[in-house]
Amino acid sequence: MSKKKGSRVERELFHMFWEEKNWAAIRTAGSGSTTLPAPDLIVGNGSRVLAIECKSGNGRRDINAKQIEELKMFSKVFGAEPWLGVRFDNMPWYFLRLENVSKTSGKNYFVDKKTALGKGIGFDELVGKFKQKKL
Amino acid sequence: MSKKKGSRVERELFHMFWEEKNWAAIRTAGSGSTTLPAPDLIVGNGSRVLAIECKSGNGRRDINAKQIEELKMFSKVFGAEPWLGVRFDNMPWYFLRLENVSKTSGKNYFVDKKTALGKGIGFDELVGKFKQKKL
Numbered sequence: 001m002s003k004k005k006g007s008r009v010e011r012e013l014f015h016m017f018w019e020e021k022n023w024a025a026i027r028t029a030g031s032g033s034t035t036l037p038a039p040d041l042i043v044g045n046g047s048r049v050l051a052i053e054c055k056s057g058n059g060r061r062d063i064n065a066k067q068i069e070e071l072k073m074f075s076k077v078f079g080a081e082p083w084l085g086v087r088f089d090n091m092p093w094y095f096l097r098l099e100n101v102s103k104t105s106g107k108n109y110f111v112d113k114k115t116a117l118g119k120g121i122g123f124d125e126l127v128g129k130f131k132q133k134k135l
Numbered sequence: 136m137s138k139k140k141g142s143r144v145e146r147e148l149f150h151m152f153w154e155e156k157n158w159a160a161i162r163t164a165g166s167g168s169t170t171l172p173a174p175d176l177i178v179g180n181g182s183r184v185l186a187i188e189c190k191s192g193n194g195r196r197d198i199n200a201k202q203i204e205e206l207k208m209f210s211k212v213f214g215a216e217p218w219l220g221v222r223f224d225n226m227p228w229y230f231l232r233l234e235n236v237s238k239t240s241g242k243n244y245f246v247d248k249k250t251a252l253g254k255g256i257g258f259d260e261l262v263g264k265f266k267q268k269k270l
Contacts, residue, residue: 018171022212023212024172024209024212024213025171026161026163026164026173026174026177027163027164027173028161028162028163028164029161029162029163029164036153036160037159038161038162039161042161042177043213044184044212044213044214044215045212045213045214046211046212046213046214047214049179049184049213049214074159076181077157077158077159077179077180077181078159078178078179078180078181078184079179079180079181079182079184080179
């Protein structure tokens with residue numbers, strides 16, 4: 001995935017939260033250019049705060065263990081729920097709790113369409129519009 | 136104040152929060168380049184979230200009413216305390232609640248050294264290290 005495309009899907013999600021009216025969202029600066037952890041988006045609605053790392057692409061995406069650890073650390077200190085947001089081509093957004101992100105044979109993580117569909121929740125469920133039934 | 140200097144003081148404050156160990160901070164992207172409100176910094180410690188607009192310079196700084204309104208709106212929706220952080224040359228940081236920011240003769244606002252010293256609190260008090268006595 002190009003950096004440009006990553007920014008594009010981040011902006012898409014950023015606007016989706018604002019369109020909900022009861023959520024405020026910010027995109028972070030310095031992700032990648034600072035040694036301190038910075039999730040891509042941080043959003044709040046007055047009672048919940050979500051820290052979201054976004055991944056997009058056409059298929060499987062590998063995720064460095066360090067990035068997951070940093071998202072956990074940031075969320076714990078800040079007081080936010082850590083989430084992985086995935087936006088595969090021609091699919092809507094899916095959101096995974098970190099315990100549902102698959103591990104590679106090494107110490108890293110990955111997300112693919114199967115995991116997103118099987119263990120992720122959609123945007124409406126994330127923002128609490130309804131609780132999706134898992135069959 | 137130059138944009139560069141604004142960034143420098145923002146980064147200074149960003150690092151001050153991280154150095155506290157129990158606070159996580161992020162700098163926002165798109166402040167100024169999006170029509171949606173974005174405070175310069177958003178910080179949290181697991182129980183409080185602060186949305187901070189930063190001003191720096193050598194003397195009085197005027198602040199557009201729109202910027203204050205946006206900080207209020209953002210903070211209300213997100214669930215954050217709105218603060219104005221001011222860093223005048225050769226002075227430490229002072230933080231003002233919005234009700235303590237002075238109004239100009241028009242509909243705008245301003246902050247100067249006198250207001251900062253008289254109505255602001257210091258960094259240690261902001262992060263709850265101690266409660267400064269107002270004499």
